Amino acid sequence: MLGLDKKDTTLLIIVALLTLGAPFILNPFPADSAMAQFNAGYPDLMQRFVIFGIFAIGFNILFGLTGYLSFGHAAFLGVGSYSAVWIFKLFTYNVLPAVALSVVVAGLFSLLMGFVSLRRSGIYFSILTLAFAQMSFALAYSVLSNPRFNLTNGETGLQVYADDPQLFHSDRLPDLPHLFGLSMRATYRLDLGGWSFDFNAGYYLCAVVLMAVFYLAIRIFRSPFGMMLRAVKSNQQRMNYTGLNTRPYTLAAFVISGMYAGLAGGLMAAMDPLAGAERMQWTASGEVVLMTILGGTGTLIGPVLGAGFIKYFENIFSKINDNVLHGWFGFLPDGLEDAMVFLVHPFIGKGWHLTLGILFMLVVIFLPGGLVEGGQRLGRWIRRRRGGKDGEAQRKTEPAE
Amino acid sequence: MDAFLLQILNGLDKGSAYALIALGLTLIFGTLGVVNFAHGALFMIGAFCAVTLQRLFTLSFETIDPTRTDFLGNPMKVKTPYIESWFGPDIGAAIIDWSVPLAVLFSIPIMLGIGYAMERGLIKHFYKRPHADQILVTFGLAIVLQEVVKYFFGANPIQTPAPAALRGSVDLGQMIGFQANAIIYPIWRLVYFFFAAGVIAAVFAFLQFTTFGMVVRAGMADRETVGLLGINIDRRFTIMFGIAAAVAGLAGVMYGPLNPPNYHMGMDFLVLSFVVVVVGGMGSLPGAVLAGFLLGVLESFASTTWATTTIPGINQIIIYLVAIIILLTRPRGLMGRKGVMED
């Protein structure tokens, strides 16, 4: 289907089902039950899942295929957001031109940054991208926000004000980002018994975009171009002596992933029309690295899983507080209950970053292939338990994806 | 002329910090071949060693002073640090006042220990893995260390004042023959600069004049050959990692009075220190020191009113601009050797 083989079609269908059914899947518990805190089917959270999924899919095209580790991709995300908000300010709240401009501007910006950074490889490349990202952050935060030339509105962040021109805006249209009149905030709530499910226009726009760019990523992975990128990671020397110029290949991958990041940034602004410099900080680039690694570098589904995983647990962990913990451990004797709460306390609420850091280290150390590799290992283990030698044979022929 | 000199001096304190962190980064990279993203965290931990010591010194007990009353008319509670009760109020107060310099002694064993544990427990397993993995695992470690410190000390900056005798400024200009009030310079900055220079000199002397240092230098030049000579290079490198950690820690301890430590100060310095290492030339110790001071001074010049009114915010991006230009025109950096991390 769509020029994909059976396995990839299945993968695409799974992703489609997951994203389209997310409002159901993420709200498995009745709204007033104690377990409702594990629900994640809120529009803004679901939007974040999908947007970061797009960001990570794009990052993976660079890092997963070519092995070039960029610490500067948040800059493209930020540039995308700023571009979109400028469209909102000057022309219209319609998200289509805004997101389109985000992709174009991020693409141009990544072309510039990639052209310079890709002259070096390895650590030098990582550090160069890091320097670029920090420079972009500084530019956005202070340099480009002075009275004479205010492009970013500095610390406050860029947003739409009542006196902005908005040339093509009319009173019939919602005063918020919209798609030809359909407000991104429009939400239909379905109540079924004790459950309630939110269907949000913005989320579904993001979901459709995710499916499209995921499909594109599959095509890239299976194309000769994708194979060349993997060859760059494997052996640049052989590439050169096989008559292939590695520079344009890596640059193309860099720009494509930059455009993915710009798309994510544009969508972010489309969901909530403001853009701030903190989106460009290198720790934000670090986050997308985390997502990709955690999910599984170089695999198709990995980055989506990683993004979902991190954003889900970020939300859940941040909500848990000591009262909730006391509720969980309430069945224990008092002393033990307090001890458990005391032990778990550093990792929840504001301690989420600590948990994330530890998790990340564990994955890099023990499971470099991320969740996907974990799943594969688990699958193999089960098969071996069940089928004995069958599983063993399977293991040998399994391609490393 | 005096304004020029003042800007150079103003760049020295940051330059010193850059140079010390970059020196440690280069030692680790040169000896172990590892890019340590957790090095900034070590700087931060150093600063928090001073915070910890200050807190230990000011641990107090409460007594009730029956001769005085508080504003509610109850007998007044008086806090007395244990130290003052042990050593007498004068010496006790002096110890508390000098807690930052004393923390230098306190931090050395701690930093050596942390460095040793880090290398043996984590980094050593990553020598044979790709550079990307090394970057990632040390990046993860940096997050963890940072969050642990945040858990114990909170997110707000903590004041760690210099001793009273070393606060305030001196008129440096007058001392060297300029007009009075032309070059007023904070004393602690001067202290920090000389301290950094001392540490740098000690590290270089150690590498230059001891057998240990000789082996390490040989190892930096050609690890395999030294390994073939039957010298246990790995063990020495472990110790080197401890030393690099201590250097970063010391830089952090003394930095507190210049800028109150917070949990993310390490990350802020780390990025700039990487840039310093790259500008100096990956694997070159003198390059790291030179570039550290150079970029510090450059940043100071870019912060002058003249520069910031000409190009707003130039002080924030000058270092990155210079780094990018240098990497493109002189890929090996100012003093980099051939063959280190080339394509």
Place this chain on the structure above:
Amino acid sequence: MGILEVKNVSKNFGGLKALSDVNLNVRENTVHAIIGPNGAGKSTLLNCLVGKLIPDTGSVMFDGQSVLGRKPFEINQMGISRVFQTPEIFGDLTVMENMLIPIFARRDGAFRMHAIESIRNEAGVIEQAEKMLIDMNMIDKRHMHAASMSRGDKRRLEIGMCLSQEPRLLLLDEPTAGMARADTNNTIDLLKQIKAERDITIAIIEHDMHVVFSLADRITVLAQGTPLVEDEPQNIRGNPKVREAYLGETA
């Protein structure tokens, strides 16, 4: 008129003269061996031919065109393929993919942005790759990771990858270095077969005299950066100058 003409090439590294005034003429459709003791400058010469080094003086002409100043990938596109001393292959990719890449490079040039088409639909390229794998006797290994093969197989794959580009000149840098006798003999047989079946010129740098005398049509002896003699194999064997150069090395 040779296909590869090296004229008066010199190369210094600091004070060290690696090559001085080297002339070499490789005739079309011959196997030309370059031998010499360690440090004679064989590898330096090879690197000057493929664009890794640029000689200080002299010229290197391939088929009437200068290769100097061109990058390795450009020289490859001119029709020179190189086999390395330790096999350079794409270890993370499958054997089949290893074979596809040079064929794509031949067809599409140094860069082409074919990011949407699926490899599966490139029937022509796949057929060519399969044919070469059959020729190299490794079609049954097509799904293996290249890195997991034996050294002999990696060598064969690398040679196959170079041949699949249909180069006019194949450069081999000590192709049997570090190989067991059996693997060496297999490689000799393979090269003999290639020589017999294809329109190709081969220049080979080699230490192993057994390999050289089994294959070469002409031999250039290099010593201390200068060519000593260039002649046919039977004349090289008895040449006193050559003996001296080699004996000098062992003495």
